[in-house]
Amino acid sequence: MQNKKIFILLIFILLRSSLMASNMELLTHYRNNGIEDIQKQLDLSLTQKAYWNEYLKNIDTKFGYLESYDNVLTCDKSQSQLSLYMKDANNTYQLQKVYSAYTGKIKGDKHKEGDLKTPVGVYKIVQKISKVDSFYGPMAFVTSYPNTYDKYQGKTGKGIWIHGLPTLQQRDEFTKGCIAINNPGIECLDKHININKTLLIINESSVDKNISKDFLGDVLSNLYSWRYAWIYNDVENYLNFYANEFVRFDGMNLEEFKKYKKRIFAKNEKKTILFNNINVIPYPESENIYKITFKEIYKSNSFSFTGDKVLIVKLINKKINIITEK
Structure with a gap:
């Protein structure tokens, strides 16, 4: 069922997109390597700023991406x-x-x-x-x-x-x-x-109603880059998204968190990770701080989770730095 959904998504993209060269590349990957390779290519595409710039073009981002x-x-x-x-x-x-x-x-x-x-x-x-x-x-x-x-x-x-x-x-x-x-x-x-x-x-004063789509595109492309590293077991790139001052909601600091995540990534399990109901909101009275919330669906051989996720991130040089999460 999952493979069927991915294939349908691919067909939808091919029908809607005008980027023929990209379509040919996707089809060639599928012809040579099968549906799993296509899934990886699609996951990688979600990390691209260009995708989010186009996606956000006609969306009301008065208060952020909601x-x-x-x-x-x-x-x-x-x-x-x-x-x-x-x-x-x-x-x-x-x-x-x-x-x-x-x-x-x-x-x-x-x-x-x-x-x-x-x-x-x-x-x-x-x-x-x-x-x-x-x-x-x-x-x-x-x-x-x-x-x-x-x-x-x-x-x-x-x-x-x-x-x-x-x-x-x-x-x-x-x-x-x-x-x-x-x-x-x-x-x-x-x-x-x-x-x-x-x-x-x-x-304290008027709530900002002119949120930059460019910055929102940076945050969303980074969010999916973090997800991409997570799905494909790239622990170093995954941990690079965490700020030195990171403290998890339960008090776990960055060094403890790194050890914990490296043990999990060492299993090299195949994962399904989906984000639904995403919200990216600039935090008032805070420079370059964003609150990201979403429903996370996570499945692997050893663990599954469906529930609400919260990230507080600082955007520095167009890259998110996660300072806390729950």
Whole structure:
């Protein structure tokens, strides 16, 4: 079944592509070496910047490269605004609503429990709470703070919500770190978003809406170069994608990680590695830092895994350096 899918993909590429020389080369590889050689050639093609430049040409990359999200919430702390963008029929993110918002009493990025700051970062909405204390209005949406990058930076705290305003009490014009909007606003938000398909970006100022497709192409081609080294057991090239300051989510440092990966690669197993629902998002208030998330499907003779993967990478001289992963 896998070979059949690959062959169908090859035929699709041959029919759609105008690069006849490349088609001839692929067909010759297939004629001489069979379907596995073609698969390797296709995997290599996914590492090419030219492919991603062409692929991204007509894609809305207003907030990055997003496969998983139909809605984007942006919070501009300096303007006390929460904005909702929704994907339209043309797969373009359009501004739908702007809500006045209260944020943390103290300016700046959150670093520790109780510092009264709203975090800066990229988050998911992980839960809707319909029954809350009247202080939080009719409902609340729980964010994924602290995320993988927050934990890598040693940030602490929890319970960062988007919620409403008190129905029975008075309140100050700030929060302890949450984002609060008026109650008609939180009810409107509830009607418009699917929490599983909503991204939240919080920034000190206006969230960037002019993301470079060139940089996104660099990140995506590097992501698939990392995958290519992984699939074809090139341990040295695989490990070259990891920064010296790398620390895995569980505390494993780079030297420990290298030893661990070299033991696995030494098995020289044939692997299937697929990435679905890829998202590449520039990290606010951070230079050349990107959050990459995707669903990973991994199969080998000794191990299989299907689940969510997170990489935090720094783009240096057009190459990604992985600083943490989960």
